[in-house]
Amino acid sequence: MSIVISSFAWVPPFAQGYVKDLRPRWALNEAGLDYSVHILGDGEADSAAYRAWQPFGQVPAYRDDAVTLFESGAILLHIAGKSPALAPRDAQEAALMQAWMFSALNAIEPKVDNLILPGVFHAGEAWVDGFRGPAEALIDLRLKSLSGWLDGRDWLTGRFSVADIVMATVLRGLQEEPVLQRHPRVAAYLDRCLARPGFERALAAQLATFAANAPAA
Ligand SMILES: N[C@@H](CCC(=O)N[C@@H](CS)C(=O)NCC(=O)O)C(=O)O
Incomplete structure (x- = not known):
């Protein structure tokens, strides 16, 4: 192959x-x-x-x-x-893996991008500082929900899967952001993912x- x-x-x-x-x-x-x-x-x-x-x-x-x-x-x-x-065998878990992949890409990544990208691509522009607060509040809500799901779980599904790869590569954009540290369970999950060889x-x-x-x- x-x-x-x-x-x-x-x-x-x-x-x-x-x-x-x-x-x-x-x-x-x-x-x-x-x-x-x-x-x-x-x-x-x-x-x-x-x-x-x-x-x-x-x-x-x-x-x-x-x-x-x-x-x-x-x-x-x-x-x-x-x-x-890379994927759970159980049908329900495999379906959840797909759901979490879409969530990472659809419910979380745009909000991470909203927080991070203006400062990268529009640095110094007047609107950027005012935009950060609302953008941070939106990703904060998502991280709170994600933290709730991760309570008692190491991975998004019962085992490590491609959903964790996508979620971790999305969350990595927040590593320098205080908002991630306000959700220690999510921060620990990210560390767990990124520790993989x-x-x-x-x-x-x-x-x-x-x-x-x-x-x-
Ligand atoms: N939704 C696409 C996004 C891919 C993407 O944003 N790629 C960036 C690099 S990380 C890129 O090629 N940027 C150049 C461009 O958009 O022209 C995916 O997940 O594959």
Whole structure:
């Protein structure tokens, strides 16, 4: 089985370690599946060939011997089908895994982005400071609910799954934010996820790609 994921050659330092090809890299490590990386060349993200693979010109895109795919959530669900290490076997638990993956992407990630991205992409603009308070209140509510679900649970379902990979990569955006520390159960869950060797290897591999392609100073 030959598995390929796409990655940028290099991104600015603030984004290094956070590019979403981290998700399939982590899942494939957990599953013990080898993969290779298609590094996008100059202008390739806008090429017709790449848009046929990833319509928005983003990463990650994925292909194996059977399918080509885009959207990290869809990619992870596909990878989960290849390995018992990534998904519960019980039908109810497997359904919950899908629900939690959608929750991470749909109910939580946009609120994390709302809090973090204005300060990254609109630093210094007048509206950003006023936006933070309401944005923080919204993610605070979500974290409170997530904390309630995690009471008595190590993982989102009865075992570690791709839902935890997506949730952890979403929550990681809050690591420097006081709002996460107000929910110690969620912070501990995040630490538990990020302590997995599969994550550490994924992060190292992504950073190695960027280091190898760093622009000359
Ligand atoms: N919903 C997509 C989002 C992918 C995404 O945002 N990728 C970013 C890198 S983390 C990207 O390619 N950004 C460049 C762009 O949007 O043009 C997924 O989860 O796969």
